Amino acid sequence: MANNSLVYSNARVKAMENSFLTNEKIVRMAYADSLEEGIKILLESSYGGGILIEGNDYETLLQAEDRRISEFMLDAMPKGVGMESFLIKNDYHNLKAIVKGKYMRLESIDFMLMPKGMLDIQEMREKTLADDYSAFSEIMRKALETIDSARANGNTSPRFIDSTLDKACCKEIVATFKKCDSSIKKYWQTNIDLSNISTYVRCKKIDAPEIFKECFIDGGALDASFFQTDIAEKIAYTSYSRFSEALRADDMIAFEREWDNALLDIFKEKRNDIFSVAPIAGFYTAKKIEIKIVRMICILLKNDVDKDIIKARLRELYA
Helix, strand or coil: CCCHHHHHHHHHHHHHHHHHHHHHHHHHHCCCHHCCCHHHHHHHCHHCCCCCCCCCCCCHHHHHHHHHHEEEEEEEECCCCCHHHHHHHHHHHHHHHHHHHHHHHCCCCCCHHCCCCCCHHHHHHHHHCCCCCCCHHHHHHHHHHHHHHHHCCCCCHHHHHHHHHHHHHHHHHHCCHHCCCCCHHHHHHHHHHHHHHHHHHHHHCCCCCCHHHCCCCCCHHHHHHHHCHHHHHHHHHCCHHHHHHHHHCHHHHHHHHHHHHHHHHHHCCCCCCCCCCCCHHHHHHHHHHHHHHHHHHHHHHCCCCCHHHHHHHHCCCCC
């Protein structure tokens, strides 16, 4: 039955792969003369499912595309192989927005929200505002109680909210590893390790080891002891050796570009294996990265940034 479910889901993914932007279209966008011209390429490609936008409102277009693939994942993903871990991330992102809105008395948080994950956003908001965490997972509930306790002691910084819920999110995802396909487990461990590396490098620049300690996330292959010295050379002797050149050069743009490429590589080898989770997991990962690339290009076009700077930020594509 599980294989039948995978075969059906992966057949649907193959049809959805037609929605990927080609390298040619991405390059055309990157070298467009204006934001309007760049958006025109997206509209011609039915980005966002053919949604109509006003003017150069690329954000509405990208949010619609993000929502479309999240809804597809909820509907198509096979159960019992850890695919829900991808949508757990949406839940925690939305929870961060809800908590910040709650404590900072924001009139609207809609601009901060991601598409629905495993939990209903409105219900999450109502429960959180009412301090009723009983319907949440134990990990999520404890994280919210930690934030409430810190607030009672005067700590309501956005960074504390982010780090507390980021750690809880990863803990929730790591808890799914027992039922996760090996490629999904590798995806998340890689994401956790690279997030810790990125945080370490940025904290080292500002000589803030206490911030790194607060933000360090458990669950990766590299434990906290790895980060006690300069890691630019040490990384060459790990499975992350592909990042050593960028770290030696202190080139975080190259590091982040290679980060996305590394995540895609996890699923590329088995992208045509209909009995594997790789096709659907790879599709979702690639689409999220594509949306990030398109958003970056739109922002740079809007600010009339030099074309060489835009080109340096482009990633490999899955299409």
